[in-house]
Amino acid sequence: MNAERRQSSPAAERNKAPILAVLQRALPPHGEALEIASGTGQHIAFFAAAMPGWTWQPSDLGRESWESITAWSKGLANVRAPVELDVTRDDWPVDEVDAIFCANMLHIAPWSACAGLMRGAARHLRPQGQLVTYGPYVMTDVPLAPSNAAFDADLRSRNPAWGLRRLDDVVDAAAECGLVLRETVAMPANNHLLLFSRAVAPPA
Secondary structure, eight states, X not given: OOGGGOOOOHHHXXXXXXXXXXXXXXXXXXXXXXXXXXXXXXXXXXXHHHOTTEEEEOBOSOGGGXXXXXXXXXXXXXXXXXXXXXXXXXXXXXXXXXXXXXXXXXXXXXXXXXXXXXXXXXXXXXXXXXXXEEEOEEOTTSOOOHHHHHHHHHHHHHOTTOOOXXXXXXXXXXXXXXXXXXXXXXXXXXXXXXXXXXSSOOOO
């Protein structure tokens, strides 16, 4: 596998460092993490190199992404081979993990993907585990940035089932699965990082 197999996302290149800074603050030094919709593989390779105490499991519904994921993570012993994972199914091919990370999927998928992500997180997170999602959200009483409004319109023109999700709806979907939003972190380019955990976590 060589660099020519790598696909590149300019957005992932821009946001990987700000996301990493939050992960390093919010997560413990060691653990097992599952990335949902790994895409090009840029995020997971960057996080794995900077957080060697963690073992990382990439996943993607589209197998066409696997070569790029593998190419980006070449030489990183703490990145496993990618697996095929459909968040809407109940048979995720993974065991329990300490963290689940999902970037820029909820708005480029039907709403059933958000509900499936929350159900899967409730099934697969260990008691102290965290679900971390990243992307643009529609916030109550906060005007939508023009760039996000244009992005939302473009997504819906491509697929009526896509579009930016209301933060309140995402939080409600999480609550139905026993997850609670612990922190909302404002990120560059009008994005937010959301950190969820179990509503009642047992003592450490």
